[in-house]
Amino acid sequence: MKEKIGNNYLLFLNILVVVYSFYVFLSVFQERAILTDDLAGFYVLESVPASYFSYLYTFLDSQIMAARPVSGIVTGTLTFLSRNNDSVYFLGMLFFPLSLMAIYWVGSKILSKELAGLMTLLYSCSLIGTSIQFSTIMLNSNLATIFFALSIYYAYIRKSILISSLFFIASVFSYEIFLPLLLLPLFLIKENKDRIIFAILTLGTIFIFRKIIQPSIFVHSYQRDEVSKIFEYKRVVFVVMCAVKMFFRDFFEGIYKGILNVRRMNIFEIALSLAIPSVVYKIFSNYDFKGKEQDYKKLMIISFICILIGLSIYFFSSYIPTLFGFENRNLGAIRLFYTLFIIFGVIYLSLKMSWQSRTISVFFAGIAFLFIITNISVKSSWIYASKFNNEIFSKLSVALKENNIKAGNVCVDYDVFNEIKTNPNLTLREPLFYKSWESPMLCKVNGIDPQKIHVYNVETQKDCTILFQYKNGKMNRSK
Secondary structure (H helix, E strand, O other): OHHHHHHHHHHHHHHHHHHHHHHHHHHHHHHOOOOOHHHHHHHOHHHOOOOHHHHHHHHHOOOOOOOOHHHHHHHHHHHHHOOOOHHHHHHHHHHHHHHHHHHHHHHHHHOOHHHHHHHHHHHHOOOOOOHHHHOHHHHHHHHHHHHHHHHHHHHHOOOOHHHHHHHHHHHHOOOHHHHHHHHHHHHHOOOHHHHHHHHHHHHHHHHHHHHHHHHHHOOOOOOOOOHHHHHOHHHHHHHHHHHHHHHHHHHHHHHHHHHHHHHHOOHHHHHHHHHHHHHHHHHHOOOOOOOOHHHHHHHHHHHHHHHHHHHHHHHHOOOOOOOOOHHHHHOHHHHHHHHHHHHHHHHHHHHHOOOOHHHHHHHHHHHHHHHHHHHHHHHHHHHHHHHHHHHHHHHHHHHHHHOOOOOEEEEEEOOHHHHHHHOOOOOOOOOOOOOHHHHHHHHHHOOOOOOOEEEEEOOOOOOOOEEEEEEOOEEEEEO
């Protein structure tokens, strides 16, 4: 009887996670919230040529997509189909819920269904790498997660080295975040001969494509790895400091802001943020954690090591680990293993202190509540940032007409750095207008001809002859 009730609660949790993830998607879709890199992809919709294969090759032949043919084909196809209906573009966000399905399915094969459900829930509302949840163009990260999860399944459960290798290659050719985690399937594979085959097949294929095929077929081929940076001592120290700051300061700052923004949540959001933790408590209040302490310890250690390995990508690139802005987009692998580390860390430490299941379930319910309200806050901030950017360009459009400006380079000053740090509507410094390539789409949708008027943020273009200052909701020309 208890088992049947537990299964009902688990089913209810899975339904709530689906409802929650689709609610977030529909909220962003309804508001047409487009930020940063998505602006570049969104801007090309009307200029997409009639020929699918011609466009797809052009789309792949770029610095961004040449090294990522799998996600490039998916993103390019989505963009091509969006040329007559821009709503189609937002369907790329559905790859995040699809990644949740993959995580749960694989997790349930390795762990219990209850722990798989908890893992999927906490991953779905994590503070880490929020861009992969709210940005269409980051479907590449979600594809990489799906393929990586399947690679682990075929390596550990099905013992199929070939299929596991193919899925891992597909993950890397979608997004490179899991490349250093090649060590995980190698660890899970038991036979040394199979490990060698997996490593040769996987690394060989990636190397041949990146170094031989890619530069041969794409004119604008670009090698993203920067191995020499590992020898830059000051940068290595800086990356380590950023990672420590991200986990021990910024993470909790985000939760604090999420708590402050509870007052902005609507009734449905409040209901979800209370209902989901309540179900989590019910599921684990009578869960049998005992007898597997060493397994939880091992999984906690593996998760921690995978976090460290996942962070290694920052030593071989120009990126830095951060929770803020669109720069958090590289954290998909860290998001996954940090979720696992929290779960197994809580269980293992609780068992060491001889806590009962009810106490552990209270902790999980509390973590779920904090994650959900923070994630909802980030969702609202993403929408707010999109509206903020459009408000700037809408006011600029009116000001340009009032000043009879029809062409030229125009700069906008709204003290962007102070705005990002102090605006209470932003949770994790969601990206506001900054880069020059962000302006064409914002111009276009707000009645400014981007072919005649080029808009810059004053912070990126110091020698402006035409300068407007945006302050307190008003756009005034500076003299």
